[in-house]
Amino acid sequence: MDYSTIILRTLFIYFIILVILRFMGKREIGQLSVLDFVVSIMIAELAVISIENIRTPMMQTIVPIIVLSVIQITLAYVSLKSENLRKMIDGKPSILINKGKIDEEEMRKQRYNFDDLMVQLRQSKIRNVADVEFAILEPSGKLSVIEKTEKEKHEPNYAEKVNLPLPLILDGKVQEEQLEEIEKTSFWLRRELRKLGYKDIKKISYCSLNDNQTFFVDLKDEK
Numbered sequence: 001m002d003y004s005t006i007i008l009r010t011l012f013i014y015f016i017i018l019v020i021l022r023f024m025g026k027r028e029i030g031q032l033s034v035l036d037f038v039v040s041i042m043i044a045e046l047a048v049i050s051i052e053n054i055r056t057p058m059m060q061t062i063v064p065i066i067v068l069s070v071i072q073i074t075l076a077y078v079s080l081k082s083e084n085l086r087k088m089i090d091g092k093p094s095i096l097i098n099k100g101k102i103d104e105e106e107m108r109k110q111r112y113n114f115d116d117l118m119v120q121l122r123q124s125k126i127r128n129v130a131d132v133e134f135a136i137l138e139p140s141g142k143l144s145v146i147e148k149t150e151k152e153k154h155e156p157n158y159a160e161k162v163n164l165p166l167p168l169i170l171d172g173k174v175q176e177e178q179l180e181e182i183e184k185t186s187f188w189l190r191r192e193l194r195k196l197g198y199k200d201i202k203k204i205s206y207c208s209l210n211d212n213q214t215f216f217v218d219l220k221d222e223k
Helices: 002-024 036-052 059-081 083-090 102-107 115-125 176-182 187-197
Strands: 094-098 133-138 142-146 166-170 206-208 215-219
Touching: 002 036, 002 059, 036 059, 036 083, 059 083, 094 102, 094 206, 115 133, 115 142, 115 166, 166 176, 176 187
Parallel strands: none
Antiparallel strands: 094 133, 133 142, 166 206, 206 215
């Protein structure tokens, strides 16, 4: 095996791809659209093939890489001029929470589950769904969250007297582990919710127990 050839081909392909990625824009590195993702995978595969098969002429790799890059750059430029094409290529933002109300239908369309939602809300330092004005799933997959009001974190001992609201029901299912943490049972939860007028847990999209021992309940969308 000619290692010197492999090293030279690797360095050459590396610099070629580096230059191409610079032309394709910083978005290629930071926020990948579906088109960017597909092009990146194909370029990576072509690069690997060229490095592994040293008997393959370099032009058989470089030409497809350049063609893919031209397609990506052209479509990116045209999409700047055409909103319809941009939506078709990149997709459009989806509102998952609207004024504190979870849109389950939109979540199903986006194949986005409650665990994903809770994780991204926590990453955005959101303690409670009730505090969210809008939660928008961007085409890049990032969740943009707009809070209803700013937290009064400047108050003395704010962090000490605040506990994380416990999600007790997610998508109509009782979270037994969360109930165990507060030493309560599903029977207790059902009884408390019935007092508030919620008789069917399966109709509840999200339910949490807040700091002041009150429930926040978000019902599922009626079909």
